[in-house]
Amino acid sequence: KNEVEQSPQNLTAQEGEFITINCSYSVGISALHWLQQHPGGGIVSLFMLSSGKKKHGRLIATINIQEKHSSLHITASHPRDSAVYICAVPVSGGGADGLTFGKGTHLIIQP
């Protein structure tokens, strides 16, 4: 079964900084998920990607399938970006599987 390693666990940065969060997984997958969780619990899907790069506003996600590695970047970070960012992959690699999650990166952006 897939295992997910995410780094860093905690990250504090100043407003405007470029943020990078990394994710590695152990078993080949059909797609990787990046999610955001705010205090109180709600989880929102940010990206699902199986190759290359996706961009949504100031968020960019990249994946290298051969290296089993993905990164989430935030450009021009803002205090409202403060949240927990979680990487997730299918439990056994299949596209309709339940998800195995990383432990999350707790991001704080200070004004």
Add this chain to the structure above:
Amino acid sequence: DAGVTQSPTHLIKTRGQQVTLRCSPKSGHDTVSWYQQALGQGPQFIFQYYEEEERQRGNFPDRFSGHQFPNYSSELNVNALLLGDSALYLCASSLSVSNQPQHFGDGTRLSIL
């Protein structure tokens, strides 16, 4: 278009009791997955239901069981509650086809005294 709804939002139980949590998937979704999230940890996959059957299961004991109804809604049952079962329980729905995003409910916060 309602998203994923879970009930109740909060629940307090004592050790040894049994609990049932409920989930209504997003309209059009046929697959429901359940996750347990302990404080400060990432969610852990419990199981997934599709076509009223458990399709996939994570590393959870048999005390955790579920059900899916013909309207795709789902229940999570936990028997013989332990203190360690205190967590946020998240339900996510999706389409059964490959590589579809999962849509999460706000969760049920379960506290065991």
